[in-house]
Amino acid sequence: MTDRYDVVVLGVGAIGSAATYHLSLRGREVLGLERYGIPHTMGSSHGISRLHSLSSSRGGEYVRIARRAYELWEALSAATGEQLFHHTGHVRAWPADGDGHRGGIEDAIDGLEENGLEYERLTGAAVNDRWPGYSLPADHEVCYQPDSGFLDPEFTVSTHVRQAARHGAEVRAHERVVDWRADDDGVRVRTEKGAYEADELVVTAGAWAATFVEELAGVAVPERRVMAWLQPTDPDRFLPENFPTFSVDVAEGYHYGAPTYRVPGFKVGNRPRIRETIDPDEMSREVTAAEEELLRRFAGRYFPAGAGPTARLAACIVTMTPDERFVVDRHPDHDNVTFTGGFSGSGFHVSSAVGELLADLTTGEEPAVDPAAFALGDG
Numbered sequence: 001m002t003d004r005y006d007v008v009v010l011g012v013g014a015i016g017s018a019a020t021y022h023l024s025l026r027g028r029e030v031l032g033l034e035r036y037g038i039p040h041t042m043g044s045s046h047g048i049s050r051l052h053s054l055s056s057s058r059g060g061e062y063v064r065i066a067r068r069a070y071e072l073w074e075a076l077s078a079a080t081g082e083q084l085f086h087h088t089g090h091v092r093a094w095p096a097d098g099d100g101h102r103g104g105i106e107d108a109i110d111g112l113e114e115n116g117l118e119y120e121r122l123t124g125a126a127v128n129d130r131w132p133g134y135s136l137p138a139d140h141e142v143c144y145q146p147d148s149g150f151l152d153p154e155f156t157v158s159t160h161v162r163q164a165a166r167h168g169a170e171v172r173a174h175e176r177v178v179d180w181r182a183d184d185d186g187v188r189v190r191t192e193k194g195a196y197e198a199d200e201l202v203v204t205a206g207a208w209a210a211t212f213v214e215e216l217a218g219v220a221v222p223e224r225r226v227m228a229w230l231q232p233t234d235p236d237r238f239l240p241e242n243f244p245t246f247s248v249d250v251a252e253g254y255h256y257g258a259p260t261y262r263v264p265g266f267k268v269g270n271r272p273r274i275r276e277t278i279d280p281d282e283m284s285r286e287v288t289a290a291e292e293e294l295l296r297r298f299a300g301r302y303f304p305a306g307a308g309p310t311a312r313l314a315a316c317i318v319t320m321t322p323d324e325r326f327v328v329d330r331h332p333d334h335d336n337v338t339f340t341g342g343f344s345g346s347g348f349h350v351s352s353a354v355g356e357l358l359a360d361l362t363t364g365e366e367p368a369v370d371p372a373a374f375a376l377g378d379g
C-alpha cells in the first residue's frame with residue numbers, strides 16, 4: 001500500500017518547513033519527510049539566532065525576497081501570537097578603501113534605494129559612539145539598515161511545522177528518504193520506512209540536495225562553519241535593544257554577529273580563509289581550540305567588552321554556490337519536481353519567502369518575487 005498526497009516535501013529544515021506551511025495554507029495535502037527531528041542540529045538551521053538583513057550587495061531581487069520574507073515573518077507572528085522577528089537594525093561595514101565579501105557599500109545602497117528601504121550611511125567612528133559594544137576601525141564605511149534584525153532558527157522551523165499541521169499537513173520525522181522517481185503520473189518517494197506517491201515533489205534537502213538532484217552536484221557544495229557565543233564583560237551593551245546585528249569586512253576577513261539572546265553570550269561567526277568542503281554525513285560537529293581562538297581574537301579587537309569567557313560553541317553547514325546566488329527552480333527533466341540549494345550562508349532569513357515561492361511554482365500561482373533570478377545556471 002502506498003499513501004498518495006498532493007505534494008511531498010523532502011527535508012523539513014528552514015526551507016522545507018516554510019514550503020510545507022505555504023502549501024498547506026493553499027489547501028494542498030502535504031507530506032513533509034525529515035531524516036532527523038523537528039527541529040535538529042545536524043543541518044544548517046540551528047544555533048540560537050540567524051541574521052535578517054534587508055541590505056544585500058547581490059542585487060535588487062535579493063533585497064526584494066528579503067523584504068517579502070520580512071512581511072511573511074510578520075504575518076506568521078500575527079497568526080501565532082509568537083515573536084519570530086527581533087528588531088535590532090543591521091550594521092554592514094566595509095574598509096574605507098575597498099569592497100568586501102559580496103560587493104561594496106554602493107551595491108548595498110543601490111539595492112535598498114531600488115526597493116524604497118531606509119538606510120543611514122555612517123562611519124565606523126559614528127557606529128562606535130552610537131552603540132558602545134562596537135569598536136570598529138573609525139574610517140570603515142557603514143550602511144545601517146534599521147528594519148533588519150534576527151530570527152530564532154529552531155523556533156521558527158517548529159512554528160512553520162506547527163502551523164502547517166493546523167492546516168492539515170503531515171510531517172514525518174526520523175524517516176530518511178532513500179530515493180525518488182517521477183513520470184507523467186506523478187512522483188514516488190521511497191524512505192527507510194515506506195513509500196509515498198504524490199502529484200508533485202519539492203526537494204529542500206539543504207546540504208544533501210545534490211544527493212537527490214544531480215544538477216546541483218558541484219554547484220551547491222557543503223562547507224563547515226563554526227560559531228561562538230562569548231560572555232560580555234559589560235552585558236548591557238550586547239542586549240538586543242543596544243546592539244544591532246552586524247556583518248563586517250575587516251583585516252581578519254568577513255565576520256558577522258548578533259546580540260545576546262537566550263544564551264549568556266553574544267554571537268560571532270566568520271567565513272574562514274581556508275574553506276573546508278565536507279560530506280554532511282561525516283562532518284565533525286566539534287569546534288577546535290584554533291577555531292575558537294580565531295573568533296575570540298576578532299571579538300577582542302572589534303567588540304572588546306564582549307570578549308569575556310566563551311559560553312558556547314557550535315558547528316553548522318553552509319551550502320555554497322560558486323557565485324553565492326541560491327537556486328530555486330523546476331527540475332530540468334521533470335516539471336512536477338521543484339528544488340532548492342546553495343543558499344550560501346544566507347538562506348535562513350529568506351526561508352519564509354522561498355517557501356512561498358516553492359508553493360507558487362508548485363501550484364502555478366503568480367510569484368511575489370521573480371523566480372528567474374534564482375534559476376539554476378542563471379546566477
Ligand SMILES: Cc1cc2nc3c(=O)[nH]c(=O)nc-3n(C[C@H](O)[C@H](O)[C@H](O)COP(=O)(O)OP(=O)(O)OC[C@H]3O[C@@H](n4cnc5c(N)ncnc54)[C@H](O)[C@@H]3O)c2cc1C
Nearest residue numbers: 011013014015035043044051177206316343346347348349
Ligand atoms: C553558522 C551558520 C550561520 C548562518 N547564518 C545565517 C544568517 O545569519 N542569516 C541567514 O539568512 N542564513 C544564515 N545561515 C544559512 C542558513 O541557516 C541556511 O541557508 C538555511 O538554514 C538552509 O536551510 P535549508 O532548509 O536549505 O537546510 P536545512 O535546514 O539543513 O534543511 C535541509 C533538511 O533536509 C533534511 N534531509 C536531508 N536529507 C534527507 C533525507 N534523505 N531524508 C529526509 N530528510 C533529509 C535535513 O535533515 C534537513 O533537515 C547560516 C548558516 C550557518 C551554518
